[in-house]
Amino acid sequence: METQTIKNTKKSTKTTERISGSEAIVRCLIEEGVKILYGYPGGAIMPVYDELYKYQDKIHHVLTRHEQGATHSAQGYARISGNVGVAMATSGPGATNLITGIADAQIDSTPMVCITGQVSSHLLGSDAFQETDIVGISTPVTKWNCQVTRASQIPEAIAKAFYIAKSGRPGPVLVDITKDAQFEEFDFLYEKCTKVRSYVPIPKTDIKSVEAAAKLINEAKKPFVVWGQGIILSEAEEALKAVIEKAGIPAAWTILGASAIPTSHPLNVGMVGMHGNYAPNVLTNECDVLIAIGMRFDDRVTGKLDEYATQAKVIHFEIDPSEVDKNVKSDVAVLGDAKASLELILPLINENSHTEWHQNFKDLYAIEYEKVIKGDLYPTKEGLTMGEVLKEINIQSKGEAAIVSDVGQHQMIACRYAEFNQTKSNITSGGLGTMGFGLPAAIGAKMAAPEREVVSISGDGGYQMTIQELGTIFQQKAAVKIVVLNNDFLGMVRQWQQLFFDKRYASTEMVNPNFVAIAEGYYIKARKVTKREDLAEAVAEMMASKEAYFLEVCVEKEGNVFPMVPSGASVSDIRLE
Amino acid sequence: MNTEKQLFAISVYTENNIGLLNRISAIFQRRHINIESINSSPSEIEGISKFTIVVSMTEVNIKKIIGQIEKQVEVIKAYYHDLDEVIYQISGLFKIKSELLFEERQIQNIIKESNARIVTVNKDFFVLEKSGKKEEIVALYNQLSIFGIMQYTRSGLIAVTKEEMKISTLLETYNN
Ligand SMILES: Cc1ncc(C[n+]2csc(CCOP(=O)(O)OP(=O)(O)O)c2C)c(N)n1
Numbered sequence: 001m002e003t004q005t006i007k008n009t010k011k012s013t014k015t016t017e018r019i020s021g022s023e024a025i026v027r028c029l030i031e032e033g034v035k036i037l038y039g040y041p042g043g044a045i046m047p048v049y050d051e052l053y054k055y056q057d058k059i060h061h062v063l064t065r066h067e068q069g070a071t072h073s074a075q076g077y078a079r080i081s082g083n084v085g086v087a088m089a090t091s092g093p094g095a096t097n098l099i100t101g102i103a104d105a106q107i108d109s110t111p112m113v114c115i116t117g118q119v120s121s122h123l124l125g126s127d128a129f130q131e132t133d134i135v136g137i138s139t140p141v142t143k144w145n146c147q148v149t150r151a152s153q154i155p156e157a158i159a160k161a162f163y164i165a166k167s168g169r170p171g172p173v174l175v176d177i178t179k180d181a182q183f184e185e186f187d188f189l190y191e192k193c194t195k196v197r198s199y200v201p202i203p204k205t206d207i208k209s210v211e212a213a214a215k216l217i218n219e220a221k222k223p224f225v226v227w228g229q230g231i232i233l234s235e236a237e238e239a240l241k242a243v244i245e246k247a248g249i250p251a252a253w254t255i256l257g258a259s260a261i262p263t264s265h266p267l268n269v270g271m272v273g274m275h276g277n278y279a280p281n282v283l284t285n286e287c288d289v290l291i292a293i294g295m296r297f298d299d300r301v302t303g304k305l306d307e308y309a310t311q312a313k314v315i316h317f318e319i320d321p322s323e324v325d326k327n328v329k330s331d332v333a334v335l336g337d338a339k340a341s342l343e344l345i346l347p348l349i350n351e352n353s354h355t356e357w358h359q360n361f362k363d364l365y366a367i368e369y370e371k372v373i374k375g376d377l378y379p380t381k382e383g384l385t386m387g388e389v390l391k392e393i394n395i396q397s398k399g400e401a402a403i404v405s406d407v408g409q410h411q412m413i414a415c416r417y418a419e420f421n422q423t424k425s426n427i428t429s430g431g432l433g434t435m436g437f438g439l440p441a442a443i444g445a446k447m448a449a450p451e452r453e454v455v456s457i458s459g460d461g462g463y464q465m466t467i468q469e470l471g472t473i474f475q476q477k478a479a480v481k482i483v484v485l486n487n488d489f490l491g492m493v494r495q496w497q498q499l500f501f502d503k504r505y506a507s508t509e510m511v512n513p514n515f516v517a518i519a520e521g522y523y524i525k526a527r528k529v530t531k532r533e534d535l536a537e538a539v540a541e542m543m544a545s546k547e548a549y550f551l552e553v554c555v556e557k558e559g560n561v562f563p564m565v566p567s568g569a570s571v572s573d574i575r576l577e
Numbered sequence: 578m579n580t581e582k583q584l585f586a587i588s589v590y591t592e593n594n595i596g597l598l599n600r601i602s603a604i605f606q607r608r609h610i611n612i613e614s615i616n617s618s619p620s621e622i623e624g625i626s627k628f629t630i631v632v633s634m635t636e637v638n639i640k641k642i643i644g645q646i647e648k649q650v651e652v653i654k655a656y657y658h659d660l661d662e663v664i665y666q667i668s669g670l671f672k673i674k675s676e677l678l679f680e681e682r683q684i685q686n687i688i689k690e691s692n693a694r695i696v697t698v699n700k701d702f703f704v705l706e707k708s709g710k711k712e713e714i715v716a717l718y719n720q721l722s723i724f725g726i727m728q729y730t731r732s733g734l735i736a737v738t739k740e741e742m743k744i745s746t747l748l749e750t751y752n753n
Contacts, residue, residue, distance in 0.1 A: 135596060140603050144650045146596070164650055197751045198592055198653040322644030 016187035021151030022047035024188050025115065025177065026055050028158040031190045034086050036077065036447055038062045038070035040097075042090025044130060045117030047182040062447070062476055065468035067094050069440040071101020072466070075110050076444030079427045080402055080452070082235070084111040084165050085444060091118045092130030095176070096137065100434060102172045103141040107431030108256060109229060111170035113161045114138075120180040121149040134176050143171030151184035155191070163193035168201025169320045170233060203321050205336030205344065212332045213315045214348035216289050222357045223249045224287035224312075226272055226280070226301075229256035229430075230294015230319060236339035237261060237423050240293065243342050248353040250361050252280035254295050256430040259420035263399065269361045273301040274565045275412035278372075278574055279364035281565060284309050285572040286360070293317040294338045297327040298431065307570035317341050371576040372562050377417065383556025384532055386410050386485050390417040392535055393455060393483070396543040401453040401481075402427060404445055406438030406462035409491040412561045414457045436465030442480045443472055453481065453543065460486040460512050470522040473548050481542050482524075482550045484515055487557050495560050519550035526550035579636045584613070585657045586665065586736050587643070589628040590620060590744050592651040601628060601652075604645045610634060614667075616733035622744060625653065631734045654747055658738060665736035669714035670696070671705040671721055672728035678703055681724055691717045702727055 019027070025048050029037065039061060041049045052061050064070040067089045074085030085105075089098050095116040105112045118124070119131045135147045144164045148157045154177065161173040217223055231240050237260045244251045244261075250269045253260065261268050270277030272284065281303075284290065290312040295301070302308040305327060316323075316330035317338055324333040334341050376387030390413055393401065399419035404427040405411040411428055420426060427445055429437040442456035463484050473480060490508040497505050519526035525545060529538045535553065542549045563574045591597050598617060605612055613631040620627035632639070639657050646655040675698060677684055688695065693707040707717050714731055 136599060139596065139599050140607070146594075195751075196650060197748070199650045320648065322641070322648045324644075326641055326644070 014189055014191070016189040018185055019188045020047070020182065021154050021177065021184050021186065022182040023051045024151060024154045024186070025158065025182070026051040026059065027188065028155055028190055029086065030055065030058050031192070032084070032158070032162045034059060034084075036060045036062060037086040037088055038064050038073040038077075038444065039088030040064060040067050040070060040090070040094055042094045042117065042130070044091035044119055044179050045088060045094070045115075047179065048088070048115070048117065062443075062472065064440065065471045066466065067097030068100050068436065069443075069466055069469045069472060071098050071105070071112065071114065072437050072440035073444035073447075073472070074112050075101060075105050075437075076404060076427055076441030077448040078110050078112055078444075079441070080424050080445040081448040082424065083448070084113055084162055086113050086115070088115045089117070090130070091116060091134070092132050095134040096132055099138065099141065102138055102174065104429050104432040104434045104437060105172040106141045106143065108429065109170050109233060110172065111165040112172040113158075113165050114172065114174045116174060116176045117182070118147065118176045118178045121178040122180070124149075124178070134174065138174045141172070142174050145174040145176070147176040147178070148181055149178045151181045151186040154181065155189065156193075159191060159193035160196060164196065164199070202319060202337050203335040205334065205341055207344070209332055209334045210341060210344045211348060213291075213334050214345050216313050216315055216332060217247055217249075217291065217345075218350045220289035221354075222287045223247065223289045223291060223354065224280075224283060225249050225251035225291045225293060226254065226284075226295055227251060227257045227260060227293045228254040228295025230317070230338045231257055231260040232424055234294065234319070234338040236294070236342050239339050239342035239346070241265070242346055243349065246346065246351055247349045248351070248358075249291070250354070250358055252277070254298070254301050254430070255415050255428060257295065258415055258418075258426035260423050262421050263419045264421075269365075271415060272571075273298075274303070274567070275416065275561050275563065277365070277416070278368035278563050278576060279361040281563070281571040281574045282364055283360055285311065285570070287312050289313045289315065291315045291317070292328075292330075293342070294319070296320075296323045299327070302327060303565045303569055303571040303573075307572070368563065368576065376413070381556070383559065384529075384535065384553060385559055386413040386555050387417055388532070389483065389485060389535065389539070389553050389555070390414060392539040394419040396539050397453055397455070401425070401455045402445055402449065404428065404438050404442040404454060404456045406456075406458035407433045407435045407492075408459040408462060409487075409495060409559070409561045410457055410459045410485040412492075435462035438462060439466050439482065440469045440472070442482070443469060443476065443478050446478045446480045447476070450479075455481045455483060457483045457485065459491055460484055460488065460510055460515075461490045467518065470519060470524060474522045474524060477547070479545070479547050481545070482519070482548065483542075484550075484552045486512065486515070486552055486554050487559065488512060489557060491559070492561070494558070498558070498560070499566075515552045516550070524548045524550050526552070528552040528554070530554045582633050582635055584631060584633050584660055585639050586660060586663050586734060587628070587630040587632065587639070587646070587655060587657045588736070588738065588742065589630065589646055589655045590653040591626050591628065592653070593619075593624050593626045594651050597626075597649070597651055598628075600649050601630075601646060604642060605632065608638075608642070610642070614733035616735050618735070620744070622748070625744070629734060629736050653751075654742075654744060656738070656742060658736070662740065663736040663738050665710075665734050666708045667711050667714055667734050668706060668708045668732040669717065670728075670730050671707070671718070671726055672702050673705065673721065673724070673726055675699065675701055675703050677724050684721070684724060687717070687720050691720070693717060
């Protein structure tokens with residue numbers, strides 16, 4: 001017989017306890033080690049909030065000012081800690097407000113569990129008050145989701161949710177729980193999930209692929225590593241360092257890979273992609289072996305695909321088999337966890353230094369320095385540059401701060417110039433490019449790592465998309481440092497209008513409010529800087545503050561971010577001006 | 578690898594969970610791929626469903642699609658096959674006025690020659706059923722439409738492979 005029936009049940013010997021579904025939800029979260037969750041109450045989730053009141057000493061609920069803020073805070077929490085972030089909302093509008101953050105977490109592989117309340121099961125599908133089909137809506141942007149209509153299904157659903165969110169390539173998961181299931185009593189028993197039939201979080205590594213990769217690396221004259229967030233997610237920082245140091249390979253990072261290896265490391269040659277560094281972009285099209293690790297060849301990284309590294313043999317270290325050959329065809333694919341694979345390959349690769357090849361990076365860096373970096377960091381023109389603000393933050397934080405950026409020019413400047421001494425220090429919205437991400441994500445980051453300095457950097461546009469989270473900062477006494485680089489423009493869009501739409505600045509100029517007054521309205525200490533002479537002192541004051549601090553820096557209105565690979569161009573056609 | 582578009586049958590073994598159809602069809606929708614036919618039913622294994630999806634696309638892209646499908650948590654395994662690697666059937670139903678059955682000699686011949694089956698007859702209409710390849714059903718449709726068809730519908734393609742699909746073995750490895 002070709003197939004046979006297999007049952008997938010197991011019996012437990014543990015004793016149970018009779019409690020309500022809503023209490024079970026809270027107890028499940030506690031069992032999963034959740035100490036903080038972000039959310040917003042409402043009718044369909046009220047029984048759970050009532051239980052949270054009872055369990056206040058075990059689990060801290062952060063009332064954000066908008067459900068989008070809850071998801072971004074949960075993301076910030078997850079990104080700096082490596083743990084699952086948790087967000088909660090009521091049905092209908094509460095649930096739909098989570099979607100942006102869920103989509104962001106999905107594309108950036110961030111582990112997150114969202115719990116939503118739902119109307120009672122007898123009302124499902126009837127367009128009841130505050131009913132939306134959140135499972136349907138969130139399906140394309142979740143790693144997994146489910147709806148629970150009976151209390152007895154809650155423990156298994158939540159256990160599965162945490163396991164799936166965290167394991168393999170992480171991602172967001174949503175569990176929607178009807179109100180009657182929250183009220184219903186049942187015999188509670190919690191068992192953590194350790195596997196789900198049909199789900200293979202980490203594909204098996206084929207040792208032959210590791211050997212083939214080692215052979216290519218050993219034969220390479222001009223090897224080049226591009227690493228992504230996979231390094232951080234699998235905690236492969238040391239393993240990566242060992243490999244590139246042994247084989248002497250220059251290594252560049254994607255935006256989400258930033259901070260995995262210190263900025264000052266001699267083999268760290270900078271960022272790839274649209275606003276990445278000159279040398280790694282140009283030399284992508286000159287290397288003979290391209291070693292991609294924990295990255296997925298996003299189009300912002302590759303530019304024009306049919307002119308991307310066509311001369312190179314490509315080795316792809318990847319946990320998600322569906323990413324292999326999706327955008328760039330690999331010669332050798334090493335499936336598996338990045339850390340484990342790098343540890344396997346380390347003994348197989350030869351020591352090398354590739355000094356001449358390195359010189360190519362240095363030469364191109366010198367060109368970029370002259371044309372771009374010098375002017376950004378040491379400007380002589382009148383207006384303040386975003387770059388010099390970053391430089392000042394680097395100096396004052398000694399490269400120890402976690403930088404949480406929003407989306408736009410300031411984000412690219414932050415990622416290009418922030419100096420990172422430790423991993424998990426760059427928190428930004430990479431794949432979705434979500435304006436409004438920065439401020440709430442910084443709250444989550446600070447709460448996950450209170451001992452760390454967390455600096456949020458936003459533009460005047462994105463800041464106003466989630467500005468209400470100043471209320472959360474105030475209420476939670478979250479000591480985040482908030483920097484707004486104000487150019488009175490939606491700068492990044494304006495840059496494109498300048499370069500590609502004949503300077504027709506359609507709806508990108510912003511008439512801004514008194515940001516200092518707004519921060520002060522939330523009882524947050526605030527300062528505005530308009531002159532270069534005041535910058536260093538203001539940044540020092542901000543960094544010295546024990547509490548939250550708001551700093552607005554008025555920067556030049558029409559500053560641009562270079563280098564730039566224009567969209568659709570090849571990475572070697574990167575523009576310096 | 579063939580770079581021309583062609584018809585493929587995709588077999589997807591999944592857990593029997595609500596919502597999976599949505600997840601799977603969304604993968605095609607996002608890439609603007611029109612599904613020719615889709616069938617979902619229990620499989621030979623208790624609690625495991627099987628989807629059979631027919632699409633026209635290139636082999637390079639179908640491999641990517643299979644990867645995306647397999648990535649879904651509750652999908653056990655997905656395969657794609659050339660149509661000649663599977664044994665498949667489509668079923669067509671034709672509802673026709675009863676009087677034609679008695680008045681048009683030709684119709685009786687068509688029924689006989691096409692190996693169609695009469696499912697039911699009453700005083701107003703009769704229903705024909707024909708299983709086979711799509712072309713056979715279309716051919717029957719063309720023959721009958723001359724006389725007038727009251728209703729016509731065709732099922733999705735269902736298939737079993739010539740090769741073995743080792744789902745049980747796979748499930749065993751999952752269970753251990
Ligand atoms: C939610 C959202 N809407 C629109 C965009 C498109 N967008 C990308 S960058 C940008 C401008 C950002 O302006 P600002 O926040 O002032 O930052 P700057 O570029 O000036 O540093 C816009 C509108 C986006 N990324 N996200």
